[in-house]
Amino acid sequence: MTDSDIKILEPAAAQPPSNRQALFLRYFIAILIDLVVLNLFVEYSDYVIIESFTISILIALVLQILLRLTIALEHRLADFWNARQGGFSRFMRFFSAWLVLFGSKFVILEALNLFFGNYIDFIGRFHGLFALIAIIIAMLLAEDLVLRLYRRLA
Numbered sequence: 001m002t003d004s005d006i007k008i009l010e011p012a013a014a015q016p017p018s019n020r021q022a023l024f025l026r027y028f029i030a031i032l033i034d035l036v037v038l039n040l041f042v043e044y045s046d047y048v049i050i051e052s053f054t055i056s057i058l059i060a061l062v063l064q065i066l067l068r069l070t071i072a073l074e075h076r077l078a079d080f081w082n083a084r085q086g087g088f089s090r091f092m093r094f095f096s097a098w099l100v101l102f103g104s105k106f107v108i109l110e111a112l113n114l115f116f117g118n119y120i121d122f123i124g125r126f127h128g129l130f131a132l133i134a135i136i137i138a139m140l141l142a143e144d145l146v147l148r149l150y151r152r153l154a
Contacts (some may be wrong), residue, residue: 013020027064027068028148030064031060031061031064033137033139033142033143033146034060034063034064034142034143035056035057035060036142037058037135037138037139037142038050038056038059038063038135039053039056040138041134041135041138042056045129045131046123047122047123047124047130047131047134048095048121048122048123048128048131048135049120049121049122049123050119050121050122051118051119052119055116055119055120058115058116059112059116059120062111062112063108063112063135063136063139064102066086066107066108066111066134067108067139067140070100070101070104070108073100073104074096074100074101075099077093077096077097077100078093078096078097081093081096082128101130105132105133106129107127108132108136109122109127109128109129112132120141
């Protein structure tokens with residue numbers, strides 16, 4: 001390769017992205033990962049039915065927003081209880097985390113039902129709650145796997 005060939009392969013503007021651009025890219029990729037995971041469940045599982053790909057895009061977006069809100073609430077409660085000392089505060093730290101992380105799944109399931117009603121169906125125990133939990137766990141694992149891979153490339 002000559003020097004002119006290498007210059008063609010270089011990006012036009014080699015400046016690092018702004019914080020807003022990096023945040024946008026991070027959530028855009030997370031939504032795409034969630035979309036892939038969600039549609040793999042639709043394709044290979046009898047427990048998740050989504051009427052169309054367009055609806056699954058919207059579901060992935062709503063799931064990403066609700067999961068980020070859940071994690072933000074859990075961290076805020078953790079900071080609150082970690083600022084206090086004693087056994088009760090330590091207990092409340094773990095109890096509140098469990099309550100938010102577990103209880104949020106009911107809120108998410110109801111929100112999806114409210115937004116998408118007849119276009120989505122989670123089948124199984126507790127009106128598909130276990131299917132939703134499996135999807136959320138798979139999404140978080142897939143996001144973490146991609147993030148780890150990305151960090152190893154540095």
